[in-house]
Amino acid sequence: MASSSISNAEANTNQPRETKFEKLTKRGRENQAKEVTKMEKTRWTSDAEQQNYSVKLVEALSQRSHGNSSPAAEVSHVAVRETADRLLAVAAKGRTRWSRSIVMSRLRLKLNPNKHKKQKKPKVAGDMRSKKPVAVAKKIPAVERKVRLLGRLVPGCRKLSFPNLLGEATDYIAALEMQVRAMTVLSGLLTGTESLAPQFDPLGSGRS
């Protein structure tokens, strides 16, 4: 059976039309590309993704507050933001540049806690600004300025080419929207349970 199909394909290659094999792989690749773009469009909007993220966020935050020894442990708002961002970047599974940049910068901070980023930057920026005369500096077209601004807003995308930057920004916006939705739901739930707390009787400590 296999030999007959192979000979069929070989017979067809002589003709100018595509072979079945080529058609199949081309269609497969097109479908794959379509699925990839479809997945990219919907990956941050699916409920499952959002629930996944919410659960992980709750666990990470409750771990952090339980880890503190003092009873009135307060999780600082910066810590919450950092945890939320880190989980968001991890949820992207390394497919986008901004997510990889967030994960890498956290790793770098962990490994080099003494190194301050501020030492490196001012030198370069100062030299560049002093060399350019003011007249030339103003000639940067408005669109270019906005592109630079966008590049600074999306983490890790300062020197990215324009089309890549647009793609990254698209994904970043979708991810941020999901983050906002998940955290809104979470704070709503916490507010709800907080109002119930005085009447709430947890199963462990029954007061009957």
Next chain:
Amino acid sequence: MSSRRSRQSSGSSAASSRISDDQIISLVSRLQQLLPEIRNTRSSKVSASKVLQETCNYIRNLNKEVDDLSDRLSQLLATIDSDSAEAAIIRSLIMQ
């Protein structure tokens, strides 16, 4: 992302003008659809500059919202962290 990588390599290997206008137009229109501002005032002639501006503003707004929400969450968490049973309840509430 393999499709994107192959597109990237073919675009950057030739001269930079090889990045087709169509590609940029499709990316800009995709971005445009995400922006609520431009979606609401529906007009076909939205300039790229406006799209970029709105994108920057929107990202800044979203970041600010996340900041406010994490502030609120940190306050709320301080009140419930005493009981781990509540965390399990919240988890089950989320999963519905």
